[in-house]
Amino acid sequence: MDSLYFYDPSHALPAAFAALVGLSLILHIYQNFRYRFWRVTFWMFYGALIFTTGWILRCVSSYYPSNKSLYVAQTVFIYAGPPIFSAAEYNVLGRLMYYMPMHAPFNPGRTIIFFIYLGASVESLTAAGASLYATAHGVDDSQTYITGGTLISVSLALQAVIECVFISMVALMHYSGVKAKTLPRNVRTLCIMLYGTSTFVLLRCIARAIESFSTATTTHCNGVCRLVLFHEWYLYVFEAAPMVIYTFWLNLIHPGRLLPADKNRYLDPDGVTQRIGPLWIDSRSKWEKIMDPLDFGGAMTGTSKREAFWLQPERWVPAPGGSFAQGTATNVKTASTSEEMNGGSKLIDLIPWRRDVTAV
Incomplete structure (x- = not known):
């Protein structure tokens, strides 16, 4: 039988990595339920599910190296996992911006949408490219092979750019908090985690880009091309x-331990007190919001029309249940925290201005 691999694929390694990512998936499901953080880190669960499936399929494919369907499936699933992991980071950044609105350069909700749409573009290009690339692999169809490789290269380059923008926004918030001397330990820990996980995504993008450019655009496989195609260790x-380190790091420093599950809870400029706020108040006209949803113009010229509601603490009630900045709050549901949360919700419902504020 003719193998679709340029080497004898390992049976043990894909099984080992499937087990590791699967274990991380189980831990993440547990923590998402424990901290009630599904809305923020759902994509971590979904990405781990896709990635685990990819390594299981690769393990099966290693026993049937000439089976094209298995080869295509494992290629697509393994390529598809990391871009989905990145979506979890974007949601964490959005929740961090809601938590520290005084240091957020843009509207948190629209920033998340911006990153998610870009991430969806990367995922679409990746899936299409990986499918074409794997389908043409090992057969005389150079055009499909080149097209698939080009789509993968474009998706990797786009993802690398997105990660760089993402790291820049985290660094901007980090710097702003340090400068204002209002950067609590939980936020600093979260920023360090996001720097690290993004670095692993970038490392993966660079390595995969080298693989894609060296194998899909050359007529003679020498040098880097030969290193990538004929040595399984590169993968x-x-x-x-x-990606395995990425998933376990996100489990070790789970955002649900560091940030409130309720995005209405924000941190006072004092860096300690938590209050129940309006999310975001943008006083621009409807057309201004449509034409410039992130308010780049205001950010660049210093004429942003967002309302600095955090400078009016008397308008917003203190959040019950302690403070994440001091390590006295938790998202874990207990009898005492449920009573505090319900009491806080009833108090908020009685405040007239709370119903009049328009959050955008």
């Missing part, structure tokens, strides 16, 4: 290992 060192 495990630069694809599997970084």
Whole structure:
């Protein structure tokens, strides 16, 4: 039988990585339920599910190296996992911006949408490219092979750019908090985690881009092309290992331990008190919001019309249940926290201005 691989694929390694990512998936499901953080880190669960499926399929494919359907499926699922992981980071950044609105450069909700749409574009290009690339692999269809490789290259380059923008926004908030001396330990820990996980995504993008450009656009496979195609370790060192570390790091420093599940809870400029706020108040006209949803113009010229509601603490009630900044709050549901949360909700419902504020 003719193998679709340029080497004898390992049976043990894909099984080991499937087990590792699967374990991380189980831990993440547990923590999402424990901290009630599904809305923020759902994509971590979904990405781990896709990635685990990819390594299981690769394990099966290693026993049937000439089976094209298995080869295509494992390629698509393994390629598809990391861009979905990145979507979890985007949601965490959005929740961090809601938590520290005084340091958020843009509307948190629209920033999340901006990143998610870009991430969806990356995922679409990745899936289409991986499918074409794997389908043409090992057969005399150079045009499909090149097209698939080009789509993968474009998706990797786009994802790398998005990650750089993402890191820049985290760094901007981090710097702003340090400068204002209002950066609590939970936010600093979260920023360090986001720097690290994004670095692993970038490392994976660079390695996969080298693979794509060296194999899909050359007529003679020498040098880097030969290193990538004829050595299985390249895949495990630069694809599997970084993403496994990524998933476990996000489990170790789960955002649900550091940020409130309720995005209405924000941190006072004092860096300690938590209050129940209006999310975001943008006083621009409807057409201004449509033409410039993130308010780039206001950010660039310093004429942003967002309302600095955090400078009016008397308007917003203190959040019950302690403070994440001091390590005295938790998202874990207990009898005492449920009573505090319900009491806080009833108090908020009685305040007239709370119903009049328009959050955008």
